[in-house]
Structures are given as C-alpha cells and as structure tokens.
Amino acid sequence: MALFGKPKSTVTNIPQKRKGVPGGQWVKCEDCGDTIYKKNLDENFKVCPKCNFHFTLSAYERINQFTDEASFEEFDKDMASGDPLGFKGPKAYPVKLEEDRKATGMIDACVIGKALLEKLPIALGITDSRFIMGTMGQVVGEKITRITEYATENKLPLIIIFFNHGVKGDLSNAKPLFLGRGEKRRSLRQAQGTEFIEVQHQP
Numbered sequence: 284m285a286l287f288g289k290p291k292s293t294v295t296n297i298p299q300k301r302k303g304v305p306g307g308q309w310v311k312c313e314d315c316g317d318t319i320y321k322k323n324l325d326e327n328f329k330v331c332p333k334c335n336f337h338f339t340l341s342a343y344e345r346i347n348q349f350t351d352e353a354s355f356e357e358f359d360k361d362m363a364s365g366d367p368l369g370f371k372g373p374k375a376y377p378v379k380l381e382e383d384r385k386a387t388g389m390i391d392a393c394v395i396g397k398a399l400l401e402k403l404p405i406a407l408g409i410t411d412s413r414f415i416m417g418t419m420g421q422v423v424g425e426k427i428t429r430i431t432e433y434a435t436e437n438k439l440p441l442i443i444i445f446f447n448h449g450v451k452g453d454l455s456n457a458k459p460l461f462l463g464r465g466e467k468r469r470s471l472r473q474a475q476g477t478e479f480i481e482v483q484h485q486p
Contacts, residue, residue, distance in 0.1 A: 312336050341387070342394040342411035345444060345484070350407070354399035359429060363390050364422045387413045391422040395430040397439070405442055406434035412446040412484075440478035 308321045314336035324331070328348055329338040340348070346355050364380055384390060395408045408430045410423060427443065434441035 310338075312338075339413065340484075341413060342389070342409040345409055346394070346398065346407065350398040350400055350405075351402065355396055355407070356398070357394060357396040358433070359395060359426055361390060362422050362426065383413070387411065389413075391426075393423040393426045395426045397433070400442075404439055406430050406437070406439045407442050407444075409444040410446050435477060438477060440480070442480045442482065444482040444484055446484055 310319050310321050310324055311317070312319060312331040312334065315331060315334035317331060317333040319331065319333075324338070329340055329344065330336070331338070380391075383392075389411060393408060393410050395406075397404060397406050399405070408427050430443075431441060433439075
C-alpha cells in the first residue's frame with residue numbers, strides 16, 4: 284500500500300437490497316474489493332473484516348475510538364494557520380490550506396484537548412493525516428506546545444498521536460521554527476517525571 288496518495292476507500296451507492304439497511308451506506312475496500320456495511324466497518328474500528336485493511340481515520344475518529352464516550356473537550360479549535368514565511372511550491376500554501384479545510388471540515392491538522400481514558404483524566408494531541416498529511420506547521424507546533432504546557436501545569440498524562448512521515452519538502456526550512464517551543468516543553472515534562480506517550484500512526 285502506498286504511503287502517500289488518496290485513502291483507499293470509496294463510498295459506493297448501492298441499491299438497497301437488505302431490509303433495514305439504507306442505501307448509500309456501503310464502503311468498498313480497495314485492497315480486497317469486498318463491500319462492507321458502513322456501520323459494521325465503524326464497529327470494527329475501520330478495519331476491513333475480510334483482509335484487515337486499515338481505513339484512514341480522522342483525528343476525531345481516533346479520539347472516539349480510545350477515550351471514554353463524550354468525555355473529550357477540545358481546546359483552541361478555531362486556531363488557523365497563515366503563511367508567515369511565504370512558502371514556495373507547485374501550489375501556494377494558503378491555497379493548500381483552503382482546499383484541505385473544505386475537504387476535511389477542519390481548520391488545521393491538529394486537534395488538542397482533554398478527555399477521560401478508563402475514567403482517568405488525560406491531555407491529548409492528535410494530527411490528522413487528511414490535512415496536508417498532518418504536516419508540522421504554524422498551528423500544529425503551537426497547539427502541541429499549548430497542550431504540553433496544559434498537561435504539565437495540571438499534572439496530567441500527555442498522549443500525542445501523530446502521522447510520522449518527516450516534514451514535507453516545502454516546509455523543511457520552517458521545521459526548527461515550529462518545533463522549537465514544543466521540544467523544550469516536552470523536555471521539561473520529562474525532567475519533571477510526568478507521563479508522556481507518543482504514538483505514531485499511518486494515514
């Protein structure tokens with residue numbers, strides 16, 4: 284399976300054939316070609332029951348899969364990236380941002396907040412690979428810094444779930460600028476002995 288490119292799933296409108304199953308609620312697995320009832324796929328954590336192909340998950344789907352139901356409270360949801368360094372590439376960075384905002388319904392690639400995990404309070408940060416492949420940018424770096432500070436101040440375990448593909452070519456020069464504060468805060472947490480867990484995911 285290719286690391287980059289479009290997610291391997293398509294919603295297929297199939298005429299209703301089963302009683303109690305509405306039309307347009309089927310998903311075709313492009314890995315094995317099996318057609319799956321969407322509700323069953325969701326209940327199986329977005330994994331194809333036939334071939335074990337893992338479908339792309341949004342940040343919010345990941346949150347819902349492992350935190351206690353209705354316990355997540357998001358922070359800084361409306362924070363939006365600009366183009367402070369004037370990135371150059373085949374397509375202007377502001378255009379990329381606007382396209383992905385329309386495609387995903389998200390403002391940026393990172394979601395942060397607090398939640399309960401088995402009734403225990405945690406701080407949480409997750410990048411969404413659908414939004415410019417979860418690339419570290421202005422907002423992602425700031426949000427990771429803020430949730431790290433929040434977790435440290437409130438003595439909460441911190442879980443960061445991120446899509447690890449390195450930094451895209453058109454952002455590589457900005458990486459030190461965006462990562463600096465977050466890396467310092469993470470080092471501070473480790474020095475204080477608080478719990479910090481990083482989880483890498485594929486799209």
